[in-house]
Amino acid sequence: MTDSAVAEDGLAEVGAVIDECFQDAAARLGDLAGFGAVWEETRRAADGGKLLRPRLLLAAHRAFDAGSPEDAIRVAAALELLHLAFLLHDDVIDRDVLRRGAPNLIARRRDAARAMGADEAEALRYGDSCAILAGDVLLSAAHRLIAELDAPAPRRRALWGVLSDAIGAAAVGEHADVLLGLQGGADEEAVLRTMEHKTARYSFSAPLRMGAILGGADATAVETLGVVGTTVGIAFQVRDDVLGVFGDPQHTGKSALSDLREGKITLLVAHAAADPSWQSASALFGDPGLDERGAAVLRAAIERSGGLARAEAAISGLVAEARATLLLSALPAALIDDLEHIIASAAERVR
Structure with missing residues (x-):
């Protein structure tokens, strides 16, 4: 963002x-x-x-502004x-x-x-x-x-509930991420659920929900923001994973080797794993000494398998889902505008 x-x-x-x-x-x-x-x-x-999480929370709070x-x-x-x-x-x-x-x-x-x-x-x-x-x-x-x-006790209890949910989800998601690495693969649903728990809930859903609670929003608005935040958060994580393999470190500030060296099971790998082009290159995956030449072999296998195209399609689908939820909501116009900017950055981040 x-x-x-x-x-x-x-x-x-x-x-x-x-x-x-x-x-x-x-x-x-x-x-x-x-x-x-x-x-x-x-x-x-x-x-x-x-300060992504503070930005989101303060944006939600300002939109309701009753706290x-x-x-x-x-x-x-x-x-x-x-x-x-x-x-x-x-x-x-x-x-x-x-x-x-x-x-x-x-x-x-x-x-x-x-x-x-x-x-x-x-x-x-x-x-x-x-x-x-x-x-x-x-x-x-x-x-x-x-x-x-x-703050009033009911509001404080609601905040505690969101915080506890976010911490618990992050722990479960981190465990799932480690287990996927041990297993050496996963399907799309398992990867997306891991992203939801590990990152999306505490980084996107929780700040929006907590800001709305602090601003005095009703339960429907809080729930809607939780759904939008989770959906956008998963899209951001898929985009980060794409940039972690295909991005230009000069532009992204992210290594394009570390995920491949680590053997990180991302949506790219989940889609590529069943394809023969990936199987012929997979011995390089997870090699801590992987160099740029080996990474190029893995990137080519991911592209040939359709893994990159399917990850991009997943981002587009998540973005469309988040936008549809916003359009059908009764959220304040200023907050919808802020969230549209965030959604656009998930869809359009450059390599």
């Missing part, structure tokens, strides 16, 4: 709340055994994000802290040592352990441990922000 897809109002305030949370946690945690350095590196890793803007800002910050926690845990699960093209927290703490004389295995274990523990603190901070809201 481009920065102009939804308004910027409130993002500076969200950033200030996030900074306050890091400072408050630092004061409470102290620096036992050097944990202060771990927390400071965690704070630095939070810089440079697109406290301060509460909306704090819940938006909570969702960003939740996202940062999931990124840290995801890096451990995926054995990643890079984030946004730079060494992540795991890599930096691994290197610190090496400098203290630890061997490679112990240094990496320390880096993983730091990411898990810092992620746990961020999850606690996100819960605390919502617990401290000065």
